[in-house]
Structure formats: C-alpha cells, structure tokens
Amino acid sequence: MYNCDVKRMDEKIKTFSTFGDAGHGGITRYSLSPEAHMARDYFVKRMEAIGATIETDDMANMYATLPGSEPGLKRIVMGSHADSVRNGGNYDGILGVIGAMEVLEAIAAENIPHRHPVTAMIWTNEEGSLYPPAMMSSGVVCYDYLPEDIAKKFKKENMLASKSVLDKTTTFGDALNASPYKGDEKNRLNPNDYMAMFELHIEQGPILEDAGKDVGVVTCVLGMFNYRIRFFGQSDHAGTTPMHKRQDALYAAAQALCYLHEEIDKLGRPELVYTTGEIVCHPNVHTVIPDMIDFSIDVRHEDPKVLEQVLAIVKSLPNKEWARCKCEVEMAWQRDTVYFDKELVQYVKESADELGASNQYINSGAGHDAQFASYMIPTTMIFVPSKEGHSHCEPEYTPVESCTEGASVMLNAVLKADKK
Template identity: 30%
Template sequence: MTGYADPRRIEAMIEGLDRFTATPGRGTTRLTYSAEYRAAADFVAGWMRDAGLTVRQDAVGTIIGRIEGRNPDLAPILVGSHLDSVPNGGRFDGPAGVVAGIETAFLFRDLGLVPDRPVEVVAMIEEEGTRFGGGLFGSRLLTGAIGPEALEDLRDGQGVSAAEAMRAYGLDPARAGEAARAPGSVHAFLELHIEQGPVLEAEGRDIAIVETIVGLAQLRVTVRGQAAHAGTTPMDQRRDALVGAVGILAQLPDLARQVGRGAVLTVGRMEVLPGGANVIPDLVTFTIDLRAPAEADVLRLIEMVEGTVAHAQGNGLSCTIERQLYAPPTPLSDQIQTALLAQAEGLGLSHRVMVSGAGHDAMILAGLAPTGLIFVPSRGGVSHAPEEWTDYAQLARGTDLIFATIRQMSGAVPG
C-alpha cells in the first residue's frame, strides 16, 4: 500500500484543536460562536494557509480554504466537516474531517499537483445542534435550508438568539443568505468521519464507504403546569409539570421497540423550572432524538411520540411538541461510492460498505451535490465522550482515500 498522508501532521492538527475547549480535562466542549470556537477557527485558518490555501470566512463563519484550479470557473469539489462539539465530547468528531481536508491540501502542495477544477476545504459551523438546537445548522445554512429570517428565533439555553450570537462574533445575520450555495455551484462533497461505532474495529477494516445515512428527527417537548409550595400544596391539587413529563418519558423507549427495524430514540437534554428544591415545577422541556433506516419508520415514530405527548395533556397540564429538525434517510451518490471503492482497492485498504446510524453534514449536502462519506475506525465504538479515540495511522489511511479520490475527480496533474 502506498501511503501519502502524514500521521504526525494530522496528530498536530487534531491535538492542537483540542486545546480550544470550555471544559479542559473533561472532554471537548466547543460551542458555535464561542471564544473557544473563534480560537479553533483561527487555528484551522492558519493551517490552511500553511498548506497553501487561499482562506476566507463566509457570511455565517464557515472557514473555507481554496486550491485554485486551472479552470477556476468550474464548480469546486468541497471536502471537510464541522468544528463544533457536543458537551464534554471527543476531539475527533468533526475535526477529523476538517483535518483530512487540510492534509489533502498539504499533499497537493507537497506533490506539486494542480487540479483542473478548484478544491475547497470547508470547516463548517454548528453540526451537533448543541447551542441552537436542531442539528446540522451549518450545512443547512450552506444549502439555503435556513434563511436569515430564522436566525432571530433560534435561541440557545441562555436565550441568546443565533442572530445575536453572530453579531457578537463579528458577523451580520442579515447577510447570512450569502453563505448559501446555489444548485450547480458545487461539483461534489466528500466527508471523512470517525465511525462512532464498533464495526470497523471489530472487523479489522481500514475504512467504510457509506451508502445511506439514516433518517432522523429532533423534537422539543414542553410541559407546563403551575408552580407552588412543596410543603403546603396537597398531592391531589398539584399541577406538577415534572410528574407529567416523567409520565411521557417512561413510555418513549417502548415506542422505538414497537417500531423495531433499527429504530432508536434518545432523550438527551432536559430542563426543569423554576428549579427550587421546595418548589413544584411549572415548566419542563426536553429533547427527543429519533432515528431509523426507513423513512416510514421515522414518520411512524414521530406520530407515536406526538400521540403520547398529546395524551399527557389534562389535569391542569398543557403539552406542546416542536419539530426542530427532520431529515429523511439519505442515499449517497452511487458514482462517488464507485470512485471511492476503486481508490480503496488501489491503495490496498481493507473496506466495507455500511449504513450510517449517525447524522452528518453529508446528508444535507447530498441535496446540493453528489456526496460521499467514509468512516475510519473508532476505538471501542466510543464517541460523544472524552474517551473517543481513533488512531492517527487510521486517520492517515482514511485521508489517503480522500486525497486519491479528489486527485482523480479534480483532474489534478503536476503543475
């Protein structure tokens, strides 16, 4: 096997990025438009310049590094991922794909290659949905699925709107639409990601080529009751929002089991107000993340959850449910899968084809341009935790595949 990518350079970029966290020693916490995010974006831009890229920040804060092509008017190939994280997450989720794109640019420079069409390395803003909810925020802005008018309504846990956060970051939310790519303006998108599961490590394979990304929805449930004194309010006269919420929560896991066929459901965030130890809660909000390989199962599970929430109303409680994100199962480009398989064979990489149970920016970009997604092994299948780990040699092998495929797709030749 011919290796191109430099594991030491990849390690330097990953480890350098991991310094920019709000929770040192407790994993990576890097929220969009935070001080940590700004430092990470500047760090990435510096590495892009070192690789010979022309760097710019777009209207929503995505960092873009460009290798100019011999025919600069041709639609570019995009490669990259996101820079934000979940709370107390790992160092590889998102940054691995950004670093693979930057390392590809280093290889173009080191080998003296000039592409026929431009290549752009993208470090996108929020994918995880940790700050503003819904997930895939950056790629939805990039494809025009979210317009500037929505930015005033999207708010974080402290009530700060996406528009306000953008202004504090030095961006003008009124210009957010300028970040959207028009149909036909992107030739292809490639993303490398850690698997976030145990399959590749268990099978001893170098990479996986993703054929489909599961459908997913993210919901936000609000239960309203009445705050009252914990000691003086009789049990039969309480309007306890938390008791109502727990009644809903207790039923949710069985809904996914009833649907079966790979359906999963997770309650990941919950807030109870007013939050006093001696106050009956009057407001509870929680999120529901649900996924399934078949769209019919996703839709059925959403309907079952909505029915469960509606049934919980009464006894002085009101319940509402909001769909923050819906993305159907996404088949990825057959043409790019074929190209990735051919290059994997040529590089001598052991590989397989698989379905992704996690959502990725690739599922949104697939609506704009032919898209390919590859996975590299995750140690123990652990992800979204400080223990998340992928060996740098494995990242280098995945980057070799990204590089070889982009070199072929871009028509790159020695300059």
C-alpha cells in the same frame, strides 16, 4: 493509489487540540470564539504555505483552494467544522478539516496531478453550542435548496439574531461582525462553482470498532423526528395532599416514558434508536407536586415506514389515562433520510478497497453539514472508528493511523472524481 502522511496528520491533530484545551484531554471551542480564531489562523498558515488561495464568505465559512490543471473546471471541496461542544473531544468535526488540509498538502508535496481545483473548507457553527441551532451556516448557505420545512428554520436574519446561551445577550451576528474571517456572500459554496463535496468524520458510535472495520462508507443520514410531550396536572403541597387526590405530572410522564419504551421495543427494530434527552419540570420545587412536565423524544431510522410506526405510538399518548393528567404532543423537528450521491459513495468504496482498508457501508445517525450540502451538490461522507464509540466528550479518540487512513481514502476518492 496515494497515501497521506501520518506525521503531518499527527502534527495537525496535536496542534488543533491546543486551541481551546479544557485541561482534561478535550476542548471547548465555541464558534467564532478566540480559540476558534486561533484554529482558523493555523488553517490559513498551513494552507498558504502550500500555495492555496484563501477565501471567506458572509457566514465566515473558509475555503482554501489549490488550482487544477484545466482552468474553468468546477472545484471539488472537502471539509467539516472547527467548533466543538462544551468539553468535547479533539476529533469531532475538526478531523474533517484536518483531513481536507492533509489532502491538499499531499497533493502539493507529491505534485499529484489533478484537473479540477481542490478546496479544503471550514464550516462555521456546525455544533450550535453557543449560538443555536446546529448546522447554522450550512443551513443558511444551502437555504434555497433545502426542503421548505427545514429551510424556514435557517433564514439568515433569524440566525444572525441567535443569542449566546451563556450571556443571553451577544448575538451570532455580533460575533460574526467582530470576526476577521467574515467575507463576501459571493464566495459561498454553490453549484455553479463546485462539482462535489466530501466530508471525513469520526463515526461517533461503536459500529465500525465492533465490526473490526477500518473505514465506514457512508450511504445516508438517517431520517428522524423530534416531538415534545407535555403533561399538565395540578400543583399542591407535597406534604399535605393525599396520594389518591394528586394530579402529579411527573408521575404521569414517568408512566408514559416507560410505556413508550415498551411499545417501541415491541416493534423489534434493533437498528432503531430513540432518546429522551431533555426534561422540563414545573415548578421544580421539592415541596411542590409538579403541575407540568415537558420532555423530548428523538427517534431515528432510515425507513420512513418505521418512523411512522413509532410516531403512531407517540401520537396515541393523549388518548390514554395518565394519573389524571392531560397530555399533549407537538412536533419540534423532522427530516427524511438524506441519501448521499451514489457515484461518490462508490468512489469511496473503491478507494478503501484499493488501499486495503477493511470497510463496510454505514449510515449516519448524527446530522452533519454534508447532509445540507447534499441538497445542493453531489456529496458523501467517510467515517473512521471512534474508540468505544465515544464522541461529544473528552475521551473521544481515534488513532492517528486511522485518521490518516481515512484521509488517504478521501484523497483517492477525490482523484477519482477529478477524472470525471
């Protein structure tokens, strides 16, 4: 068994945290921004220092590869993303890049024998924070392998046209063309050249910490659906319209939201999660009764039968009375549970056990590039605990010792795959 180096890990974590430092303990590092390019420059510097070959593809995804001892074998790739949400933390995404770099550095420093080429990778624009949608580049690269209803959202020409949420003018294509890291389509991740993918990630939740476990052996990314629920009423003056004559869309929506919580909770599924995270109110004026409310509901669970039960509740809303307002529901997004490769999952489990890292099987409620890659090549993930479950925020934190342990598990799992 081999171990990664905590000092090298600490150095990388601290250095990457300076690229986009927001001044409050976290970062804002939008994809293809100057800060993101600084992170990429550092990636290149460290990888070239150990003799890795650097390649980039047409979506600016980056690949740093150490050759194996047997020419012609497919590569084993590890990676994640270097971009962040606004005022995000120093671990989400980038830990997977740091861990991949550390595996290559450990192999080079200790002359660890390996047959296959081993690659560390950076995916472009996983968060979609500046240029929506999330997981943009993995969606484009894996386009031909994705289910049709998902793939249609990731046509390359549509992704290139995605506009900045800040200036509403600059497109992702503009930023890509200006990037020194835009490369050739022939360098893309593909099943002809790659045999397996691993992604190290912070859990982004409290399960591992609550259980006192060091490592999460990830089995799947949860199935989910996202629906829009809209209520239509009548705008009238807030000071002159009697209460019994109102068609208040916000009141109707509030009733429906409470109903959803009550009915979904009756299913008795503690592992089921659901969220309303976006609300649109029209006309959004304090002296006017709202005539339209549009809100989201995001529901996630592994079992499609449970999702069907929740969806039946959601779809029942238009058939009920809501403060004299009309209700409509519309699907925005859905996906089935994506299961990771059983053999790779077993390699992770065995590696954690052999290293003495306490572990448990766990699913991912969040989406990752690995879930799209898994449609194309055998793929799996490794989780390490997030302090107090925090993620996508500046308090996000995982001790360097935990980060290093996760990288060590990945290193040994990669070596097991290398022997195949």
